[in-house]
Amino acid sequence: MEVNNSFGPIDITISGLRAQGKQMEVISSNVANARTVDAGNGEPYRRLEAVFKSDGEMGGVELDKIVPDMSDFLEVLDPGNPLADERGYVAMPNVNLPLEMMNLNIASRVYQANAAVLKRYQQMIETTLELLR
Amino acid sequence: MSGPGNIVDLIEAGIKAESLRQKAISNNVANLETPGYRRVDIRFEELLAKYLSSSGDVDLSEIEPEIYQPKQTPVKSNGNDVNFEVEVGQMIKNVIRHKALVRLLSKKYSQMDLAMGPK
Numbered sequence A: 001m002e003v004n005n006s007f008g009p010i011d012i013t014i015s016g017l018r019a020q021g022k023q024m025e026v027i028s029s030n031v032a033n034a035r036t037v038d039a040g041n042g043e044p045y046r047r048l049e050a051v052f053k054s055d056g057e058m059g060g061v062e063l064d065k066i067v068p069d070m071s072d073f074l075e076v077l078d079p080g081n082p083l084a085d086e087r088g089y090v091a092m093p094n095v096n097l098p099l100e101m102m103n104l105n106i107a108s109r110v111y112q113a114n115a116a117v118l119k120r121y122q123q124m125i126e127t128t129l130e131l132l133r
Numbered sequence B: 001m002s003g004p005g006n007i008v009d010l011i012e013a014g015i016k017a018e019s020l021r022q023k024a025i026s027n028n029v030a031n032l033e034t035p036g037y038r039r040v041d042i043r044f045e046e047l048l049a050k051y052l053s054s055s056g057d058v059d060l061s062e063i064e065p066e067i068y069q070p071k072q073t074p075v076k077s078n079g080n081d082v083n084f085e086v087e088v089g090q091m092i093k094n095v096i097r098h099k100a101l102v103r104l105l106s107k108k109y110s111q112m113d114l115a116m117g118p119k
Helices: A005-032 A097-130 B004-030 B045-053 B084-115
Strands: A048-054 A061-068 A074-077 A089-092 B041-043 B066-068
Touching: A005 A048, A005 A061, A005 A097, A005 B084, A097 B084, B004 B041, B004 B045, B004 B084, B041 B045
Parallel strands: none
Antiparallel strands: A048 A061, A074 A089, B041 B066
């Protein structure tokens, strides 16, 4: 994204808002699939993690990639389940709900912070425009 | 006419472009969830800069703001590429530009008023 001098902070905060929006998308996918035993590939749902990178020098932030969390699946004893193995265990997604809730809190706080910066910068510009009156 | 009239014309052209851009932004927000919709933007400043850097007189009536599809934001699963945050950012920038131009215009008029002397 191109950044020009006086509108730079606006573009940067908007990139922050968009990044946190993506993060929310990833979190909602993880929470929605917290008990998805079959993700279509014979495995339970694998938790996803958004990786961000900075967009050049002072260019804001952008989504680099969404990577699967390769930690072990949760094993739950449920012999009655048709998907249970011979020991009676069912593999469950490696989604950890308390962790997702924490990430959700962080994402919404960072979103608020970006919005606050945007608002403050807007007020700064207004101050400059007042000089034109 | 060059001189003061030219400045008023330039500001007027800018304000016109900004109103059109505001329309484009409202259109984008209205189509936030329309499948297959691509966001539109207005190309004006680049055209104006090109005209101003070229030699000779500038006829502002020749520079028409252009509507185009930037196709730069990622496309969602329904083929739509409108992002609400991006539109809000564009709107804030547009409002700032608009305010600056309107204030410049009013400054220009009060200058003319001053030149006309005590009434």
